[in-house]
Amino acid sequence: MKGIVFTEYLAFAENLVGEDVVEDVIEACKLPSGGAYTTVGTYDHAEIVILTKAFSEHTGIDDQDLVRMFGVYLGEVFQRKFSQFFAEADTLFDFLASVHTHIHVEVQKLYPDAELPSIEMIERSERTALLRYRSPRNMDALALGLIQAAASGFGDTIETERDSGADVDGTYVDFRLTRSG
Ligand code: HEM
Known part of the structure; x- marks a missing residue:
């Protein structure tokens, strides 16, 4: 999936749990990309699934609900960027x-x-x-x-x-x- 989805995903996660937790989770997940997403890159959507599982464990929020919450966040970003x-x-x-x-x-x-x-x-x-x-x-x-x-x-x-x-x-x-x- 396109990098914009991943950079916005990390921004969403930072709002939710803070920058430090996001950094720790990225490190612990040992992602193929290392979590160093750029908007012009393309990454495996499975990384969002892996990260979401970790954030779900951290917050106690169901992983499907976390993805839905990210969808709301991304939808608001799209309303601004693609008005x-x-x-x-x-x-x-x-x-x-x-x-x-x-x-x-x-x-x-x-x-x-x-x-x-x-x-x-x-x-x-x-x-x-x-x-x-x-x-x-x-x-x-x-x-x-x-x-x-x-x-x-x-x-x-x-x-x-x-x-x-x-x-x-x-x-x-x-x-x-x-x-x-
Ligand atoms: C201005 C509005 C929208 C824009 C600019 C937009 C753009 C995009 C972009 C750039 C991606 C990533 C594609 C990739 O990474 O390869 C994407 C994926 C996706 N879009 Fe949209 N989208 C918009 C509205 C919507 C809406 C309203 C829905 C739902 C009804 C939707 C459903 C999805 C889903 C579920 C994906 C994830 C990929 C997948 O499910 O296979 N999009 N969209």
């Missing part, structure tokens, strides 16, 4: 539909080696939507956090139900979203 994508969408559901059809397509052009998930909007009505996530990296907790950050960005309150399934294209995770305000 044009948010400005182009009138509503939350327009924005979420555009991740697959437009945003990740542009990201792929910008970073040809980016490893992006598929996030298709399968159904949509005024108040409900069904987003289907597929990725060999299984970072659906990150997707949930990014969805929650986007909802706050649009001033929407949403409820999310998560389901998993499989079809001829492989496994997927469905997010059923209901806007309540």
Whole structure:
């Protein structure tokens, strides 16, 4: 995955547990990269899984919930750094539909080696939507956090139900979203 995700992950972890703990955890995890991430680099997403396990042990927060919390943080970073994508969408559901059809397509052009998930909007009505996530990296907790950050960005309150399934294209995770305000 692209370095920006890792540099932001460490910034998120520093906010959570402080710089000293982050340094100790990086050292103890003996990561292939040594944790010396740069925004232009590309790293194995498994390093985030390893670091998250260590931070989960340190904080007592469930590891999937930590990844979701990181998704919220990253979503806020994206709202600042890539504000044009948010400005182009009138509503939350327009924005979420555009991740697959437009945003990740542009990201792929910008970073040809980016490893992006598929996030298709399968159904949509005024108040409900069904987003289907597929990725060999299984970072659906990150997707949930990014969805929650986007909802706050649009001033929407949403409820999310998560389901998993499989079809001829492989496994997927469905997010059923209901806007309540
Ligand atoms: C302005 C908005 C967005 C931008 C600029 C953006 C960009 C990116 C970038 C740069 C990556 C890393 C790719 C790589 O490291 O190779 C990524 C990964 C990812 N994105 Fe987005 N993204 C945006 C919105 C979203 C939203 C709203 C969702 C969820 C609905 C989402 C779901 C994901 C997930 C789950 C990954 C991790 C990789 C994986 O699951 O396989 N993104 N995105």
